[in-house]
Amino acid sequence: MATQTIGTSRRRNGVSAAAPARATTTTKVNGPRTFNIVAGIVLGVFAVLWLIPSAWAIKTSLVSNETASLGADAILRDTDPTLHSYATLLQSGQLWNWYLASFITSAGTVVLTVVFGSMAAYAISRLRFRGRQLVFVLILAGIMIPAQVLIVPIFQELEAVGLLNTYWSVIFPQVPAVIAVFIFKQFFDGLPREMEEAARIDGAGLWRTYWSVIMPLSRPVIAAVSILTFVSVWNNLILPLFVLSNPDLMTIPVGLATVQGSYGQRFADIQASAVLGALPLVVLYLLFQRRIVEGVTGSGIKG
Amino acid sequence: MTAQTLTPPAEATTQTRDRTVKLPDGKAAWLFLAPFGIFYVLFLIGPTLYMFVVSFFNTSIVQPGLGGFAGIANYAEMLTRADFWSAMWHTLQFTLYTVPPLVILAFVFAVLANRVQRGQWFFRLAFFVPFVLPSACISLIWVFLFTPATGLWPQFQSLLGFTQTAVLADPTWAMVGIAVATIWWTIGFNFVLYLAGLQDIPRELYEAAAVDGASPWHQIRYLTIPLLRRTTTLVILLQIIASLKIFDQVYLMTNGGPGISTQVALGLITGTAFTDYRVGAASAASVLLFIVIVVIAVIRQLFDRAEERKA
DSSP states (O other): OOSOOHHHHTTSOHHHHHSOOOOOOOOOOOSOHHHHHHHHHHHHHHHHHHHHHHHHHHHHHTSOHHHHHHOHHHHHHOOOOOOHHHHHHHHHSHHHHHHHHHHHHHHHHHHHHHHHHHHHHHHHHHOOOTTHHHHHHHHHHHHTSOGGGGHHHHHHHHHHTTOTTSTHHHHGGGSOOHHHHHHHHHHHHHSOSHHHHHHHHTTOOHHHIIIIIIHHHTHHHHHHHHHHHHHHHHHOOHHHHHHOOOGGGOOHHHHHHHHHHHHTTOHHHHHHHHHHHHHHHHHHHHHHHHHHHHHHHHHHHHO | OHHHHHHHHHHHHHHTOOTTSSSTTHHHHHHHHHHHHHHHIIIIIHHHHHHHHHTTBTOBTTSSSOOSBOTTHHHHHHHHOHHHHHHHHHHHHHHHHHHHHHHHHHHHHHHHHHHOOSOHHHHHHHHHGGGGSOHHHHHHHHHHHTOTTTSHHHHHHHHTTOOOOOGGGSTTTHHHHHHHHHHHHHHHHHHHHHHHHHHTSOHHHHHHHHHTTOOHHHHIIIIIHHHTHHHHHHHHHHHHHHHHTOOHHHHHHTTTOSTTTTOOHHHHHHHHHHTSOBHHHHHHHHHHHHHHHHHHHHHHHHHHHHHHHHO
C-alpha cells in the first residue's frame, strides 16, 4: 500500500483520508537473494544510464562555450567549472520574464481550476438536482477531448476577443481541466457526511458547507490537483507557442524553444538554459515528491 | 475571490431547502456548476463544435468570418494529399517506436525496483524526474547529445568503432532519435503506474508461491504479469493516445525535418493553419485526428468501466 492513490483513498474514512499517505515502504518480495541482488545491479545500471543526459547537460553548462563547441571529449576533460553561462543568462533579463510568465500563468490556472473544479465536483457529488447524471456524463466525455487538437479553434477564439498575447490566453483555455473535477468528485464521494449535516443543522448554507467544511477536509486532494495543474500548465508548449508572440510574455517552454535557433553554437549557454528551465520543476518534485507521484498514478488510473 | 460574490445565492437557496422535497438543490447546484461550466463550454465544447463547422468552410486566418462554404472539399483535399498521409504515417511510426519500449521497459524497471529493498528514491529520481520537465528542456538536452561530430552520441559511436550518424539530420534516423528522447522523457510515468500496480498485489500471493517452490522468474511470469494485466492495458491505451498527440518533441527537435520525414499530424495541422493560413483545411485534418483519438479514448473508458464492474 505504498502509493495511496487518490482513487483508493476514498475507501478509507474521512480522518485518515485527510492525513498524509504513509511513506513508501519496500514491499518484501520472496525469492532467492541472488535474484534480488542481480535485479538491483541491473536496475542500478539502467538508472545510471538514465541520469547521463541530465548529468551531461549540467556538466556542459559548467564549461565555457569555447570548450563546449570542441565536443564531448573536451567537455569531459574540463576540470575548471565556470558559472559563466548561468551569469550570462540570469543577467540578460529575458529568462526572468519567462519565469514570471510561467509562474503567473501556472498559478493563475491553478487557482481557477481548483476553485471552479471543486465547486463543480461538490455539486455533482453532494447536491441533488435534475440533470446531475447528464452533467456527470458530459464531464466524463470531456476527459476524452484532446485539447491539443483544438489549438486552431482556440487560437481563433482568443483572436476574436482580442486576448492574444495576454497571460489570459494561456490561462483560460487550461481552466476546464475535466480531470480535476473527476479527482475532486472521487474524493468528495468518500468524505463522511456527518460533518456537513452538522453544519447544515447549525444553519450553514451550501456555500459555507462547501467552503468551510468540505474544502478544509480536502487539503490532500487540493494539493494533488494544484501540483498536477501547475506542472502541466508550466510545461505546456503548444498553447503559449501560438497565442504568445511577444518575447516579453513568453513562458519557459516557448522561450527555450527560441534558444536553439538564437544561441547557435553557444552550447554551454544552451545547456545552462535547459538546466535553469528544469530547475523549478526539479525543486517542485523534491518538495512534493509523494504528492506528484500519487497524483500521476491517481489521475492516470482514474482519469 | 469568489467567496464574496457567490455567498448570497447559495445562502438564499438553502432557506427553501427541505429534505423531503425531491431534488431541492436545483438552483444552487447550477450556480456551483456555472463557473467551471462556462470555461468548459467556451474552451472545450465550443472549440470542438466550431472546428467541425469550420472544416466545411474555406476559412482563413487572415480574413474575418467563415469564408465560402466548401462542402467536403477540405476533407477530400486532406485525404488525397500525400503529406497528410505521410504525417499520419509518421504519427503511427512514432507510436510504434515508443509504445513497446515504454511499456516493456517500464514494466521491467518496476518489477526490478519492487525487488530491491533499498534506494527506491534513487530509481524514482532517475526514471521519474525527466517526466516532470518541460519538453523544451528535453529537446535542448537531446539535440545537443545528437550534435553531429562533436555530440556525446556520435563520439560514443566512434569510440565503439561505428560510423557516426547525424541522427536528427538523417531521414531514416530522425524519428528514432525523437523516439529515444521521448522514451527517456516519459518512461517515469509508466514506471510509477506499474509500481503502484505492483504494490497492490498482496504479499501473501508471493509467499504462497515461494512456499510452493516457484522461482522468482516463475513468480513474475505466472503472478505479476497476469495480475498487472489491467495496468498494462491502461498504460498501452494512454501511451497510444499520448503518441497520437505528439507535437512538442518534433517541433523542437526537427521541426518536421529533414524534409517532411518527421512531420506528424499536429505539426501538419498547425502548419496548415498558421503558416498557410488555411484554417478550414487545418480543421478538416484536426477533425480526422480528433476522431481517431476519441475512438481510442472511448475504448479506454469502456475498458475502465468493465474493469470497475469486475472489481
